[in-house]
Amino acid sequence: VVTLGPDxxxxxxxxxxxxxxxxxxxxxxxxGAGDAFAAGFLFGWCEGRDxxxxxxxxxACGAAAVCQxxxxxxxxxxxxxxxxxxxxxEAAGENLDFRMGPSxxxxxxxxxxxxxxxx
Numbered sequence: 001v002v003t004l005g006p007d008x009x010x011x012x013x014x015x016x017x018x019x020x021x022x023x024x025x026x027x028x029x030x031x032g033a034g035d036a037f038a039a040g041f042l043f044g045w046c047e048g049r050d051x052x053x054x055x056x057x058x059x060a061c062g063a064a065a066v067c068q069x070x071x072x073x074x075x076x077x078x079x080x081x082x083x084x085x086x087x088x089x090e091a092a093g094e095n096l097d098f099r100m101g102p103s104x105x106x107x108x109x110x111x112x113x114x115x116x117x118x119x
Contacts, residue, residue: 003037003058009058018051022060028068030066
């Protein structure tokens, strides 16, 4: 996995490669963007080992992180969701939104409303 800053990220295996663009944002501060990408990627990838899905969530978290000052403020669900276009969610094979879970981490909520994973 290689991040490309405002252009998105790419990943490759021996059999396939993936590219994920980001939704354009006006960056405020890039502090913590890489960490946010890594957290989002793992959040998306861990459930089904789907690299494309990991890239979608990684790029959304990275994009949300650059829209706030400093790298220590937690990302809220609305900012992450706003950083992910409907097309990007569908490209990952799912129609999911970020919702805050009981542990104040991110959780996935499917269109049916059932929480699947918490980060």
